[in-house]
Amino acid sequence: MIRRLSLLLMAMAFVLPQIAISSQKAVFESAKVCGECHGDIYNNWKKSLHALSYTNPIFTNAYRKAYTDTAGKAKEYCLNCHAPTVVVTGDYGANLPITAEGVTCDFCHTITKIHLNGGNSTFVNKPGKTKISVLKNADSKHHKTKYSADFASSKLCAGCHDFKNRHNVHVGVTYSEWKKSSFAKEGKHCQSCHMPEVSGKTANEGGRNKIHDHSLSHNVESMKDAVTVRTLKTTNDGKRLKTKIKITNAKAGHSIPTGTPARLLILEVRTIDEKGNTIEKKKRTYSKVIVTKDNREVREDGEVFLYGRRIAADNRLQAGESRIENFLFTSNLGKVKKIIAKTYFMYRPLVTTEVEMKISISETEQKVDKTPLR
Ligand code: HEC
Ligand code: HEC
Ligand code: HEC
Ligand code: HEC
Ligand code: HEC
Numbered sequence: 001m002i003r004r005l006s007l008l009l010m011a012m013a014f015v016l017p018q019i020a021i022s023s024q025k026a027v028f029e030s031a032k033v034c035g036e037c038h039g040d041i042y043n044n045w046k047k048s049l050h051a052l053s054y055t056n057p058i059f060t061n062a063y064r065k066a067y068t069d070t071a072g073k074a075k076e077y078c079l080n081c082h083a084p085t086v087v088v089t090g091d092y093g094a095n096l097p098i099t100a101e102g103v104t105c106d107f108c109h110t111i112t113k114i115h116l117n118g119g120n121s122t123f124v125n126k127p128g129k130t131k132i133s134v135l136k137n138a139d140s141k142h143h144k145t146k147y148s149a150d151f152a153s154s155k156l157c158a159g160c161h162d163f164k165n166r167h168n169v170h171v172g173v174t175y176s177e178w179k180k181s182s183f184a185k186e187g188k189h190c191q192s193c194h195m196p197e198v199s200g201k202t203a204n205e206g207g208r209n210k211i212h213d214h215s216l217s218h219n220v221e222s223m224k225d226a227v228t229v230r231t232l233k234t235t236n237d238g239k240r241l242k243t244k245i246k247i248t249n250a251k252a253g254h255s256i257p258t259g260t261p262a263r264l265l266i267l268e269v270r271t272i273d274e275k276g277n278t279i280e281k282k283k284r285t286y287s288k289v290i291v292t293k294d295n296r297e298v299r300e301d302g303e304v305f306l307y308g309r310r311i312a313a314d315n316r317l318q319a320g321e322s323r324i325e326n327f328l329f330t331s332n333l334g335k336v337k338k339i340i341a342k343t344y345f346m347y348r349p350l351v352t353t354e355v356e357m358k359i360s361i362s363e364t365e366q367k368v369d370k371t372p373l374r
Contacts (some may be wrong), residue, residue, distance in 0.1 A: 028085050028098050028106040028127045037142060038105075038207075040200035045105065045214040053102035054083040054094075062302035069306060077305070081160045088125050103160070109133055112148075114155045119164040119173070134212075135202065154178055154189040161190070161259070165305045171261060171290060177254035181319035184253075193253055226251040227317070229267065229341045231366040232324070236336065241329040243366075245269060245341050249317035256317050257345060261288045261308075262301050264346040265316070269327045271336045272365075280331040289313040340365045 031051070035042030045051050053059060059082055066074035075093075079086045083099045084107050086092055091099045098104065109131045113124040130144040134152050138145035150156050154175060162175035170176070178184055191212065200211035232244040247267055249256045257263035265286040271279040290298050290308040297312070298304050317323065329336070342363035 027089065028104065028110070030098060031101050031105045034105045037140070037203050037205070039204050041202070041211055041214050042105075044200070044211070048214060048216045050103035050214075050216065051101070053081075054079075054100050055102065058301075062300065065300075066302040066306055069302075074302075074306070077166065081163070084123070084160070087123070088127060106131075108156070111150070111156065114150060114159050116155060116158055119162050119170050119176070121159040121162065123159050135208075138202075139206070140203065152189060152191055154184070154191075157190045165308050167309050169290065169308050169311065171288075171304050171308055171311075172259050174254050174258045177258060177319065181253055183319060188253060190253065193251075227256055227265065227343045229343055229364050231339060231341055231364060234339060234366060236333055238333055239330070241271065241333050241336060243269065243327050243329075243339055245325045245327065246322055247317065247325060247343065248322040249319060252319060254319055257287065258316075260301050261290050261304050262299050262347060263287070265343060266346055267325065267341065267343050269339060269341045271329050271331070271333075272338045272340055273332075273335045274337050279336060280329050282327050282329070284325055286316050287314075288316055338365055338367045 031042060031045065035046075049056070063074070063078050063082070066078060079092060079094070079099075081103075083094065083102055085096075085098050085101070085104065086094075089096060089098065094100065098106075106127060107125065110125045110127045111123050111132065112126050115122045115124075130146050131140070132146045132148045132151065134147065134149075135145065136147050138147075158175035161172065163170075163172045165171045175190075178190065183189075194216055195212040195214065197210045198213045199209065201207040201209065202211055226249070228248045228250045230246045230248075232246050234241065234243040236242075245267065252258065257265050267284045267286070268281065269283075270281045273279055289312045290304050291310050291312045292298055292307045293309045295312070298308050340363065
């Protein structure tokens with residue numbers, strides 16, 4: 001035990017992605033203060049994963065494990081993104097209420113510079129009287145305002161949504177994936193899809209009538225059918241049923257799945273009988289496989305950060321990519337009436353026991369008797 005601990009401590013060369021302490025010692029204001037005037041945006045943000053980035057149980061469980069495994073060292077790493085105000089306040093013990101607000105209003109709206117550095121990017125913040133974003137000629141009694149084009153750019157998100165773990169493995173690469181996609185060339189930034197304009201008041205009094213959605217909602221129009229599946233051709237000679245499926249990353253500006261390697265995309269194809277029962281089921285998984293130094297696969301978020309040494313495989317669908325997948329079925333072919341293909345996300349976080357969550361994305365079916373039978 002002691003030996004294991006000291007080995008860990010020796011291996012503790014943490015990369016600190018966002019240490020850039022501003023000379024100004026001003027403190028951040030609570031989201032509740034902003035909410036008094038920015039009611040619509042506050043209510044929006046409140047339900048986002050940004051607001052829950054420090055308090056949601058999926059994070060706290062992974063964090064607790066990382067913290068224990070590193071004798072507390074992990075705090076200087078995890079909190080830089082999940083409770084980013086600590087970079088300025090130094091509150092790594094999480095005693096200040098603002099720390100629990102996670103990715104909070106005043107953290108983002110006081111960013112004055114972003115230094116992009118391939119997965120180890122840093123922010124410079126100047127908390128205080130000036131709040132920065134995309135409005136021109138904004139006027140507020142509470143604070144000064146400033147326009148910055150960075151707020152309409154993917155750069156702002158890159159500081160957290162592109163990261164290397166402590167062994168310098170590029171485990172989360174959403175920004176880099178976006179950067180090489182056609183969306184980057186067209187100037188379609190993260191915000192165009194994840195913070196679309198919706199109705200609402202920029203401020204309760206004197207505000208404009210459109211706001212940018214701060215909820216990171218998964219239900220907005222652009223998120224529907226992010227992955228499409230289509231059956232191209234099915235043949236059944238009585239011994240072998242072969243089907244060709246086309247799967248496309250149709251809507252995302254980066255690979256699907258993106259972000260943490262704990263997310264998997266599953267394509268599931270089933271043969272169905274007259275009564276609608278499944279006869280045979282086949283699956284294909286799209287994911288990024290990260291392994292430890294003894295080639296054990298790590299899936300759980302905390303472990304990916306701490307012990308991931310190498311990307312062993314990556315078959316995720318890149319932005320805009322289509323792939324043709326062949327499936328072969330052999331059971332009870334005489335009874336097959338149709339084929340159903342569907343996709344869903346699986347997510348394997350460490351809660352208290354490992355649970356798997358399924359999120360359906362799209363589904364297609366094809367009647368087998370209408371397709372060329374040979
Ligand atoms: C007393 C009311 C009040 C409070 C409190 C307040 N604001 Fe504002 N804020 C406004 C008004 C009014 C505007 C102008 C809106 C417009 O022009 O559409 C504004 C504008 C802004 C802008 C736009 C700046 C620009 O130029 O793009 C940002 C960002 C902002 N506020 C952030 C915040 C944050 C963060 C907080 C909390 C720390 C906060 N505000 C607290 C009233 C307030
Ligand atoms: C200071 C760090 C930080 C910045 C800046 C940031 N994010 Fe995040 N973001 C996070 C963290 C941490 C989470 C995960 C929260 C959790 O689930 O615990 C997250 C979650 C998300 C999610 C939800 C992911 C999911 O699993 O559903 C989306 C979408 C997202 N961010 C988009 C953006 C966009 C767009 C921007 C730029 C405008 C941005 N973020 C800027 C840290 C950041
Ligand atoms: C062209 C639109 C588009 C652009 C541009 C885009 N995204 Fe996405 N993003 C999507 C779609 C669609 C999904 C998948 C649907 C979902 O997971 O809810 C997604 C998923 C995500 C997720 C994972 C959410 C989850 O639940 O799996 C994160 C995190 C994310 N995007 C962050 C970003 C960041 C950061 C950028 C910019 C570097 C960006 N996105 C650019 C459309 C886009
Ligand atoms: C992850 C960083 C982030 C957080 C957290 C965040 N904002 Fe924003 N905010 C942005 C970005 C980026 C824009 C501009 C979006 C665009 O141009 O597409 C914006 C725009 C705004 C604007 C200008 C009006 C509008 O909707 O465009 C106001 C006001 C504002 N935010 C207030 C707030 C308040 C209040 C909170 C907390 C309740 C908050 N923001 C939390 C990044 C953030
Ligand atoms: C450089 C920024 C960064 C660092 C450092 C970081 N994270 Fe994250 N983390 C994110 C972002 C961004 C997301 C959400 C989107 C994604 O999957 O990329 C996330 C997602 C997660 C999730 C999934 C949460 C959910 O609700 O789905 C867990 C758990 C997590 N991180 C734990 C940790 C732990 C534990 C550490 C420290 C060992 C850590 N993170 C360090 C940026 C970071």
